[in-house]
Amino acid sequence: MRIMGYSGGVSVSNFIFSGCDTVELAKKYGTPLYVMSEDHIRERCGEIKRDFINKYPKTKAVYASKAFLTKEMARIIKSEGLGMDVVSGGELYTAIKADFPMEDVIFHGNNKTKDELTLAIKNNVGRIVVDYVEELDLIEEIAKEYNKRMKILLRINPGLDIQTHKYIQTGQKDSKFGIPLDNIYEVLEKTFSLKYIDLLGFHFHLGSQILDNESYIMAVRIMADIMKNAKGKYGFVTKELNTGGGYGIPYTEEAGKDLNYFTDPIINEVDKNCVEYNLERPLVIIEPGRWIVGEAGITLYTIGNIKKIPKLKTYVSVDGGMLDNPRPSLYGAKYQAVLANKINEPANNTVTIAGKYCESGDILIWDLRLPKVESGDILVVFTTGAYNYSMSSNYNRIPRPAVVMLSQGKDRVIVKRETYEDIIRNDI
Numbered sequence: 156m157r158i159m160g161y162s163g164g165v166s167v168s169n170f171i172f173s174g175c176d177t178v179e180l181a182k183k184y185g186t187p188l189y190v191m192s193e194d195h196i197r198e199r200c201g202e203i204k205r206d207f208i209n210k211y212p213k214t215k216a217v218y219a220s221k222a223f224l225t226k227e228m229a230r231i232i233k234s235e236g237l238g239m240d241v242v243s244g245g246e247l248y249t250a251i252k253a254d255f256p257m258e259d260v261i262f263h264g265n266n267k268t269k270d271e272l273t274l275a276i277k278n279n280v281g282r283i284v285v286d287y288v289e290e291l292d293l294i295e296e297i298a299k300e301y302n303k304r305m306k307i308l309l310r311i312n313p314g315l316d317i318q319t320h321k322y323i324q325t326g327q328k329d330s331k332f333g334i335p336l337d338n339i340y341e342v343l344e345k346t347f348s349l350k351y352i353d354l355l356g357f358h359f360h361l362g363s364q365i366l367d368n369e370s371y372i373m374a375v376r377i378m379a380d381i382m383k384n385a386k387g388k389y390g391f392v393t394k395e396l397n398t399g400g401g402y403g404i405p406y407t408e409e410a411g412k413d414l415n416y417f418t419d420p421i422i423n424e425v426d427k428n429c430v431e432y433n434l435e436r437p438l439v440i441i442e443p444g445r446w447i448v449g450e451a452g453i454t455l456y457t458i459g460n461i462k463k464i465p466k467l468k469t470y471v472s473v474d475g476g477m478l479d480n481p482r483p484s485l486y487g488a489k490y491q492a493v494l495a496n497k498i499n500e501p502a503n504n505t506v507t508i509a510g511k512y513c514e515s516g517d518i519l520i521w522d523l524r525l526p527k528v529e530s531g532d533i534l535v536v537f538t539t540g541a542y543n544y545s546m547s548s549n550y551n552r553i554p555r556p557a558v559v560m561l562s563q564g565k566d567r568v569i570v571k572r573e574t575y576e577d578i579i580r581n582d583i
């Protein structure tokens with residue numbers, strides 16, 4: 156695997172991440188502990204600016220905040236000059252509270268509630284991405300009430316089955332997301348009839364953890380066709396084309412991909428089609444989430460129970476599991492890990508890393524090669540920056556871990572560890 160941003164490499168005996176000793180972090184903050192590298196996040200944002208925004212005219216990048224969002228993360232994204240994609244009232248509220256510029260926020264969702272849309276419209280979010288025709292009426296009604304004209308994009312379902320886990324595909328025809336190709340013109344006509352809605356263009360999102368770039372090329376062709384027809388039929392000029400996110404990252408054996416691998420073919424295909432159809436090239440937007448934060452995160456655990464089943468398996472239990480990282484149990488996702496305090500010892504043993512929750516499916520890693528494991532060792536699981544903290548839960552009434560941010564060898568807490576009091580806070 157590619158260990159990006161793990162600057163500092165390996166010390167004498169402990170694993171160093173982003174310039175900090177992970178065993179010391181575990182001692183200082185306790186475990187389980189989410190650890191994020193601000194240096195890595197900023198490196199990724201830098202790559203986006205260098206190889207996309209500054210390389211091509213009329214481009215914009217927004218961070219898909221569902222991957223990992225806290226107020227501090229919103230401040231980092233703001234300072235990097237990227238926009239933000241939110242998908243719920245809670246994500247939007249976090250952005251508001253972090254003073255994120257609202258004109259740079261794009262609001263998505265396949266079933267946004269009236270309250271959520273009202274919050275978005277009152278706060279002047281930059282774009283609402285409309286997922287279904289009736290949503291137009293709801294936006295029109297609220298926008299009229301607040302006397303605002305809302306800028307929108309239409310989310311098109313391109314009907315493409317891409318290669319990724321079934322649960323994280325979104326652009327296939329049989330999906331809850333987006334307007335089916337067959338309904339586009341009826342939705343367009345409805346949009347043009349509304350007074351408080353300003354249509355800027357189209358959006359697609361194919362899915363997540365995509366490792367090829369062909370799917371994006373195919374989707375752009377489909378969108379170009381829509382842009383051509385919208386111009387031909389209605390004289391509508393597409394000003395913005397949002398090509399979604401989904402760029403895959405290495406978890407175990409996969410090869411890491413630079414941003415260019417995805418974005419160059421997207422831009423080339425948009426340019427090519429616009430020339431061919433005689434269309435003005437729209438602003439091209441990308442929405443990566445995982446690619447920005449996935450490899451920026453690790454999780455630290457302390458090893459407890461070691462259960463050896465003779466001639467079968469060794470279960471090594473950690474003090475976290477499916478609550479802080481539901482991806483293995485949801486998607487069969489695979490992770491790589493090492494013992495932070497035995498980084499130079501040979502990995503001669505095969506063990507299965509189990510969580511501490513009351514579910515047999517609470518397994519973090521099957522058949523992991525590790526040095527001789529002892530209770531008290533610190534396990535580092537890599538690539539947990541995306542869709543771990545953001546998908547964590549309180550099952551079994553267990554408090555969520557803290558999140559520590561590392562920057563240039565210094566650590567700071569950006570989310571406090573939950574307490575038992577937090578768990579019962581809203582109980583009556």
Ligand SMILES: Cc1ncc(COP(=O)(O)O)c(C=O)c1O
Pocket residue numbers: 219222240263325360362363364399400401402442443444445446541
């Ligand atoms: C609309 C939209 N944009 C962007 C993303 C970001 O996806 P990823 O984190 O895979 O880049 C998602 C999540 O899949 C999404 O639903």
Ligand SMILES: N[C@@H](CCCC[NH3+])C(=O)O
Pocket residue numbers: 221323325363364482541542546
């Ligand atoms: N939660 C998913 C990604 C879904 C992205 C949202 N459409 C994952 O962990 O891979």
